[in-house]
Amino acid sequence: MEQQKKAAGKKAGSWSLLMGAAFLMATSAIGPGFLTQTATFTNTLAASFGFVILISIILDIFAQTNVWRIIAVSGKRGQEIANMVLPGLGYFIAILVVLGGLAFNIGNIGGAGLGLQVLFGITPETGALISAVIAILIFVIKEAGKAMDRFTQIAGFVMIILTVYVAATTAPPVGQAVTNTFVPEHISIFAIVTLVGGTVGGYITFAGGHRLLDAGIKGKESIPQVTKSSVVGILITSVMRIALFLAVLGVVSKGLHIDESNPAASVFKLAAGNVGYKIFGL
Structure with missing residues (x-):
């Protein structure tokens, strides 16, 4: 009985770590740039932006899963792996990640x-x-890892729930969005590259993979767990992206003007008034 309890506790702890890594990656991706990009591209491409989101999700999953698996199996950080491929490459990448992360x-x-x-x-x-x-x-905090896992999970859930609420208030043309996701009227390679870079570019894709490594999740036997955590991270980001896309589309379809100086804030305010504006702040 005692062993079963320990096994159950270990499994729960492992699941929490995997979700923590997934949410760390997702909340790293969902920043001011994410909100602005989504609002701006939806305003430009309208329902066809759904196709851009679909393609970027597929590319994101392939890119991130590949990186996380390599990190887990090798048991080494990204810059260490790069140095093994070409001496000095890891230091160069580390400098780029630090500069990009700082910016x-x-x-x-x-x-x-x-x-x-x-x-x-x-x-x-x-x-x-x-x-x-x-x-x-x-x-x-001494237990920084656990605190960060819990903090990012709460932040992630709050962001998604509030954005879904705002999307629902705009009553977007969902049918048109679904149709144009698979049969787009306009295709923007620039938008696809921007979304992929903003989701799995720079330090973002390394953040979750390194978090798993810090938690001791590594080796070939960890591949199924790592893959699941990686895909969940992308899906969390995608749910947020889709909800925001629908919110903006609902505003655009009604002919309302989006403030180009702060498109995301303007969408939330137009969608749900002062309450929506406060939700944007949160």
């Missing part, structure tokens, strides 16, 4: 600052400072 995370902290401004009326600078302190505390 994108400045955007993320700025986005969090703007979000807190929407919610509480404080200045974006104060909001950014508060966000940075919260982020630092997550890593300072």
